[in-house]
Amino acid sequence: xxxxxxxxxxxxxxxxxxxxxxxxxxxxxxxxxxxxxxxxxxxxxxxxxxxxxxxxxxxxxxxxxxxxxxxxxxxxxxxxxxxxxxxxxxxxxxxxxxxxxxxxxxxxxxxxxxxxxxxxxxxxxxxxxxxxxxxxxxxxxxxxxxxxxxxxxxxxxxxxxxxxxxxxxxxxxxxxxxxxxxxxxxxxxxxxxxxxxxxxxxxxxxxxxxxxxxxxxxxxxxxxxxxxxxxxxxxxxxxxxxxxxxxxxxxxxxxxxxxxxxxxxxxxxxxxxxxxxxxxxxxxxxxxxxxxxxxxxxxxxxxxxxxxxxxxxxxxxxxxxxxxxxxxxxxxxxxx
Numbered sequence: 001x002x003x004x005x006x007x008x009x010x011x012x013x014x015x016x017x018x019x020x021x022x023x024x025x026x027x028x029x030x031x032x033x034x035x036x037x038x039x040x041x042x043x044x045x046x047x048x049x050x051x052x053x054x055x056x057x058x059x060x061x062x063x064x065x066x067x068x069x070x071x072x073x074x075x076x077x078x079x080x081x082x083x084x085x086x087x088x089x090x091x092x093x094x095x096x097x098x099x100x101x102x103x104x105x106x107x108x109x110x111x112x113x114x115x116x117x118x119x120x121x122x123x124x125x126x127x128x129x130x131x132x133x134x135x136x137x138x139x140x141x142x143x144x145x146x147x148x149x150x151x152x153x154x155x156x157x158x159x160x161x162x163x164x165x166x167x168x169x170x171x172x173x174x175x176x177x178x179x180x181x182x183x184x185x186x187x188x189x190x191x192x193x194x195x196x197x198x199x200x201x202x203x204x205x206x207x208x209x210x211x212x213x214x215x216x217x218x219x220x221x222x223x224x225x226x227x228x229x230x231x232x233x234x235x236x237x238x239x240x241x242x243x244x245x246x247x248x249x250x251x252x253x254x255x256x257x258x259x260x261x262x263x264x265x266x267x268x269x270x271x272x273x274x275x276x277x278x279x280x281x282x283x284x285x286x287x288x289x290x291x292x293x294x295x296x297x298x299x300x301x302x303x304x305x306x307x308x309x310x311x312x313x314x315x316x317x318x319x320x321x322x323x324x325x326x327x328x329x330x331x332x333x334x335x336x
Contacts, residue, residue: 001089002219005078007074007156008076014084015121016122018074018123018125019075019076019122020126021076022078061118080093080106081093081228084229085222087180091228094232094236095233096241125328139177140173146173146177149172149240150170150240153240163236164239166237166238167236167237169241170240171237173237175227187310188310188311191313199242209220215333256330257300258324258333260304275297276302279295281295284333284336286335291306292304292305292319308320
């Protein structure tokens with residue numbers, strides 16, 4: 001088994017900058033470092049490619065990278081599970097829970113290596129994409145509808161029957177809620193027609209060109225969304241399962257948290273839930289221009305950035321950078 005990662009050095013204060021581990025919670029999609037989809041691309045930055053299966057460094061290459069995050073942090077993107085991105089080997093992951101130990105093990109290998117041992121005392125942040133939400137309709141709230149089936153999935157836990165129950169919930173919600181709501185639009189940005197998607201996916205061909213594969217030391221063909229991991233994940237109904245209880249514990253612990261998905265905030269069971277849900281959204285601006293509607297409560301912040309699709313930095317890079325910077329500093333979200 002070989003798990004691929006991408007490491008980007010911080011531009012500002014690299015000797016003291018904290019780490020962020022970035023990955024997507026969608027087990028069918030690679031980590032997608034931002035230089036392949038975000039706009040506002042500017043200065044060159046050095047990036048290290050490496051396989052976790054061994055400690056051989058495949059070299060440095062100067063590329064153009066988005067300004068977001070890299071001013072502030074050392075960022076690591078992990079292609080997981082096996083079969084996505086440049087990771088390869090025998091894939092046994094069939095759920096989010098099953099994927100977690102492999103990512104944890106990969107991170108232990110990295111920080112036990114000589115290349116990363118000097119960073120072991122740095123603060124660590126987690127940046128996760130794709131918290132799940134569903135669209136509201138009668139099929140969602142009606143009797144034996146999507147919500148009832150998702151509750152049954154949650155109640156089933158990890159029992160022997162849970163895969164069947166959760167797969168039924170996933171299939172029903174996709175067929176009778178998600179698909180009718182999206183119709184012929186881009187599911188990640190309903191303002192777009194599915195035939196004209198933004199951002200483009202030119203990077204797939206780029207990463208598979210022989211010169212790029214050779215220069216970064218990849219040992220397999222790049223695969224952004226692999227069918228093999230997808231088939232395993234579908235069988236367990238993973239999309240219908242929830243980690244909101246675990247997220248709630250993190251919120252109760254006092255950890256600084258930012259969520260960009262309103263549905264998840266409303267359903268979380270945490271100490272500030274009732275107060276948070278009663279607070280109205282407040283508008284904040286960037287250089288006098290409306291940037292987002294937000295709610296702050298203690299260590300917890302929610303932001304809905306205006307004029308953005310699913311990949312917020314693609315559509316609103318300046319706003320995304322400002323929100324991210326404020327959270328990294330431990331600030332409450334505010335106008336700038």
